[in-house]
Structure formats: structure tokens, C-alpha cells
Amino acid sequence: MLIMDYLWLVPMDGKATQLVGPAQVNSTVFADGLDVDPNTGIVYFTIASAKFQLK
Amino acid sequence: MLSFAPKMPIQHYSNKCSHHLIFCRDFRTLVESGDHSGSLLRYDPSTNQTTVLLSNLAVPTGVAISRDGSFALVSEFLSFKVWKVWLKGPRANSSELFMLLAGRPNNIKRNSRGQFWISGNSFLGRLGSPRRTTLPAGVRVTENRLILQIVSLPAESYKMLDQVNLYLLKATTKYCTFEIP
Numbered sequence: 001m002l003i004m005d006y007l008w009l010v011p012m013d014g015k016a017t018q019l020v021g022p023a024q025v026n027s028t029v030f031a032d033g034l035d036v037d038p039n040t041g042i043v044y045f046t047i048a049s050a051k052f053q054l055k
Numbered sequence: 056m057l058s059f060a061p062k063m064p065i066q067h068y069s070n071k072c073s074h075h076l077i078f079c080r081d082f083r084t085l086v087e088s089g090d091h092s093g094s095l096l097r098y099d100p101s102t103n104q105t106t107v108l109l110s111n112l113a114v115p116t117g118v119a120i121s122r123d124g125s126f127a128l129v130s131e132f133l134s135f136k137v138w139k140v141w142l143k144g145p146r147a148n149s150s151e152l153f154m155l156l157a158g159r160p161n162n163i164k165r166n167s168r169g170q171f172w173i174s175g176n177s178f179l180g181r182l183g184s185p186r187r188t189t190l191p192a193g194v195r196v197t198e199n200r201l202i203l204q205i206v207s208l209p210a211e212s213y214k215m216l217d218q219v220n221l222y223l224l225k226a227t228t229k230y231c232t233f234e235i236p
Binding site for chain 1: 098112
């Protein structure tokens with residue numbers, strides 16, 4: 001939901017889950033596309049660039 | 056920005072206001088960078104694991120899963136390409152070119168019929184030219200690459216993002232969103 005240094009998954013009724021952080025990406029991420037497989041609940045998302053950042 | 060509600064009917068959106076700003080500010084730099092540092096990731100809520108499926112992508116701005124979940128389409132803003140990425144079966148995690156567009160593809164949305172809306176922009180005029188014109192459009196395609204519809208937008212309307220979104224909600228389908236760099 002908030003993309004600064006991390007990408008978070010925020011269920012309506014639960015606590016936020018960190019999808020992307022320093023473990024996956026060294027720098028600030030520029031997350032963009034997202035879709036959810038309605039059958040499995042698996043989330044697919046893109047990081048548009050590891051170099052260009054949201055400002 | 057991203058958000059969705061997994062326990063509710065699946066819904067998600069991208070807040071394109073902030074997206075719009077970054078492209079406005081860094082658009083030329085981004086386009087001329089030849090950046091290939093983008094990636095496609097997969098998050099499995101049951102295991103709480105995030106994995107990278109594809110890397111070295113040229114600004115992947117959109118992703119949409121097929122209706123049966125067997126593949127995803129991923130747009131590469133800088134390369135004008137849309138890739139088909141297999142998610143299941145013997146070809147899982149391999150990709151093939153789905154479509155080469157005349158404009159820069161941005162977001163992709165699947166509609167209730169399993170078709171895809173690919174939004175994108177074509178341009179008239181050189182980068183940086185005051186006469187440069189953006190031609191935002193949406194393309195509706197089947198899973199088999201058959202183009203069903205192309206919706207063009209008035210070039211001047213892209214400056215008013217809210218109105219563009221409003222127009223598209225009415226004129227095309229709610230599954231399609233357009234973002235203008």
C-alpha cells in the first residue's frame with residue numbers, strides 16, 4: 001500500500017505483510033503492476049525499475 | 056501505489072496520480088536510460104514467500120494473469136513489448152513475445168471475458184520537442200493475440216488525468232485503466 005522503501009500487502013482485516021524489502025531488493029523499489037490469481041490468491045507484481053524511484 | 060483486499064472479492068488498483076508524477080519528472084531520463092533493472096515477482100500468501108520470476112526487464116509497468124491462471128502478460132514500457140510468461144506447466148517461468156506495439160505499453164487488465172486491455176501511448180514528434188503529442192490508446196486483445204478493439208483518446212485529454220479515467224470508466228470498461236507518462 002505504501003511504497004517508500006518497501007512494498008506492503010495490506011489485507012482489509014489483517015496486519016500488513018512485507019512483500020519486498022532489503023532481503024529482495026537493495027534499493028528503493030518502484031512497484032507498479034499487480035494482479036492476483038483469484039483461484040490461488042497468489043500475487044504477481046512488477047518492480048518497474050530498481051534504479052528509478054517513486055518520488 | 057498498490058493495494059488489494061484478498062479476503063474480499065478481489066480488487067486492486069494502482070494510484071496513478073503518484074505514478075503520473077514520477078513519469079512527468081523523470082520521463083526523458085527514464086526513456087533514454089535503456090533501463091533493464093525491472094522484474095516480475097510472485098508472492099504466495101500461504102508460504103509468505105516472495106520470489107523473482109523474471110528479471111532484467113525494461114520497465115515492466117503492468118501485469119495481468121490469464122483467466123485460468125496459466126500465464127501472465129507483462130508489459131515492458133521501454134521496449135514496446137508485451138511478454139507472455141508461463142506460470143504453470145512444463146513451460147513455467149519461461150516467456151515468449153506476446154505482442155510488439157507501436158506505442159509504449161503501460162498497464163494491463165483482464166476483463167470478465169478473459170480478454171486483456173493493454174493501455175499505452177504512441178507519440179508524434181521528437182522527445183523534448185514542444186510539438187510532441189501523446190496519443191493514448193487502449194487495445195483489447197484475446198489470449199490468442201487477436202486484436203478486438205482499439206480505443207483512441209483525444210490527445211489533449213491526457214493532461215487531465217482524472218477526466219481521462221472518468222472517460223474510460225464510461226467509454227470502455229471498468230477493467231481498463233490508462234496512464235499517461
